[in-house]
Amino acid sequence: MALEIERKFLVTNESYRTDAFRSDRIVQGYLCRQNGNSVRVRIRDGKGILTIKGPSMNGGLSRYEWEKEITLAEAEELLLLCNDGQIEKRRYLVKCGKHVYEVDEFYGDNQGLVVAEIELDNEEENFEKPAFLGKEVTGDKKYYNSHLTRFPYKYWSNE
Numbered sequence: 001m002a003l004e005i006e007r008k009f010l011v012t013n014e015s016y017r018t019d020a021f022r023s024d025r026i027v028q029g030y031l032c033r034q035n036g037n038s039v040r041v042r043i044r045d046g047k048g049i050l051t052i053k054g055p056s057m058n059g060g061l062s063r064y065e066w067e068k069e070i071t072l073a074e075a076e077e078l079l080l081l082c083n084d085g086q087i088e089k090r091r092y093l094v095k096c097g098k099h100v101y102e103v104d105e106f107y108g109d110n111q112g113l114v115v116a117e118i119e120l121d122n123e124e125e126n127f128e129k130p131a132f133l134g135k136e137v138t139g140d141k142k143y144y145n146s147h148l149t150r151f152p153y154k155y156w157s158n159e
Contacts, residue, residue, distance in 0.1 A: 004053075004065040005123055008143060011114040012134035016103040019130070020092035026104075029082025030146050038146050041070075041078040044091070048075025060139020061123055084149040085109070097128035109152030115143055 028042035036055025041048065048071055054064035070078075079086065087110065092103040099118050106113045115137070118127055137143045142151065 002065055003062055005062045005120045005125075006117050007061065007120065007127075007136060007138045008140075009116045009136050009138075010134040011103060011116050011132050013132050016092050016094050016101070016114075016116070016130070016132045019094045019132075020103070021095060022093045024091050026089050026091055027079065027086055028145065029079050029086040030084065030149060031078065031082055033146050040146070041075050041082065043072065043075045043079070046072060048072050048078075050075075050078070056139065056141075058123060060141070082149075085152075087145050087148055094130065096130045099127050101130065103132070106148070106153065109154050110148050111154065113148075113153040 024045045026042060026044045028040055030038055030040050032039040038051075038053045040051045040053070042051065043049075047069060050068050050070050052066045056063045086108075088107040089104045089110070090107070092105065094101045094103055094116075099120075101116045101118050103114065103116045106115075116133060120127065141147050142156075
């Protein structure tokens, strides 16, 4: 099992679209969420992925993550078992310095929300910040995809 270390930010402008070297449409749902653990199924670029994540540690900066590619047919079947809806988004990959930001532009009930994440090798690692980065929301559970299926962005107030 690998330790995932990432920081998350709100996005303030659309420059990530022209800076991106790739983008993919993603559909995902959650089979289980309990005590900070989650089991997620995702379809991205015509491939299925099953992911198990442990609870967040260090203020949301890190968590254990295990992923396995599954067939597209398996992913489509598992999505039918997901409760509380699905997440639909387009992910843009943007290189900045030695890192790649994943910028998620949400659709459906989460339309209008755009979040950028960067994966790091360690919690103290320095990284360049592109112009589209806004407020850091690392560890704020309301921005977790698993939370967005139950409490979509369109119902938030004061955002």
